[in-house]
Amino acid sequence: MASVYRKKTGVYYISVMFQRKRITRSLGTSSYQNARKLIPVVEKQLLAEIIEGKQRKQNKSYLKFSQLVNKYLEYPNHDWSIRTRALYKGILNKYQMSGLPDNPTTRSMTIRVINSCNNWGFKHCLIGKPVRLQGGSKWESRHRVYNDSELKLLFDEMRDKRFNAFVKFAYYTGARSGEIRSLTRASVFLEYIVAYGKTGKRIIKLNSQAREILDQMEELWNYRRDFVSHKFKKEVRRLGIKDARFHDLRRTFGYNLIKQGRPIYEVSKLLGHSSVTTTERHYAPLLTTEIEDFVL
Incomplete structure (x- = not known):
């Protein structure tokens, strides 16, 4: 570049x-x-x-990109959820500090948000006609799952006891980080928790392993998103686990349930997917190697 x-x-x-x-x-x-x-x-x-673009130089009333971003995020009539607004704010702020990310999927999302921001600014006469960035649809699906030895290493060797419990709880429930980072006792019931995250309100099933973790916790977690991401990356680097992300725990949860023979419909419900089709799309590439040998 x-x-x-x-x-x-x-x-x-x-x-x-x-x-x-x-x-x-x-x-x-x-x-x-x-x-x-x-x-x-x-x-x-x-x-x-x-x-x-150069439009703002041609018209002094046009906003700089940083000013446009502030206007875009503060605009009250976007049809956004609270989470979407926070996501866009994080993406645009990070872009202004560090530029376009290298990761193909994150880069693609960043480009889409930038284009959306610029289009909104042009529509509201805040900037001239912007250059539309290409590459907003060039994302790569992630298929990383942890094997049994990696899970054992995570659960046995992660040093921070509270964070270790958080990691185990995430795996045993298949929950997203945002759904369990700030749990309260009021949201915990005998067989499930009520969580709020990417898809809004969701009921998350508690198996005996997840229930045991909650019973042992005197105080539930109250983690920031960045803390979870950075802490997890730091620990997996120390443990020598390559290409590891926190969200891979959720993917591994679903993958292992399917391998155990759980119906895809049940797994879809446990993951909180909007449809079984979504679950199939996520896990079909992973399960190709699990097909038994056959003769034509």
């Missing part, structure tokens, strides 16, 4: 190209060490100029 070169004058320049549009700018230094420090900052600025 970016290339850096030194002119005969000794000054370093950076050139950024995105979707056939290129901007070149002087880094204003002949020191390689100083140039290296400037590259990430200037690259981000140039990429933003390409994405946002």
Whole structure:
């Protein structure tokens, strides 16, 4: 995306190209060490100029992208849930700090949110006609599940006792992180919990293993989203478990139930999917290798 070169004058320049549009700018230094420090900052600025376009320079009343984002998020008439608003805020803020992410799925989602923000701004005459980013549909499904030895390593060797219990509870229920990060005793019943998350209110079944964890907890968890993600990544790195994410616990929960012979309808209900079709779409690629040998 970016290339850096030194002119005969000794000054370093950076050139950024995105979707056939290129901007070149002087880094204003002949020191390689100083140039290296400037590259990430200037690259981000140039990429933003390409994405946002030059319209705001042609009309001083047009908003900068950071101003547009604030307006977009504060607009009261979006048909958004509380979770969607928080998700968009997180995506746009992270993009402004770090640029487009490398992960294909996260990058695709970020592009879709940026395009939506720009289209809204154009519709409300806050910016000129924006450059539409391509790649919003180029996402990759994730199929990572933990094997038995990885689960045992997680459950036996994770050092923080409370967080260890949280990880086990997530696996035994198949719950999303957002559904169990801030549980209250009022939402806990004998055989289930009432949780609020991605799909709104949901009843989550408690098996005996999950019930035992809750019975042993004097105080339930109250974790932030970033804490769960960062803490889990730190622990799996320490344990040497590769390509591991917290949400993979939920996928492993469903996968192991299907392998045990649980009907797909039951698994779909336990996961809180909107339809069995959703469950089949998630797990069909994983189960191809489980098909017994056959002869044609």
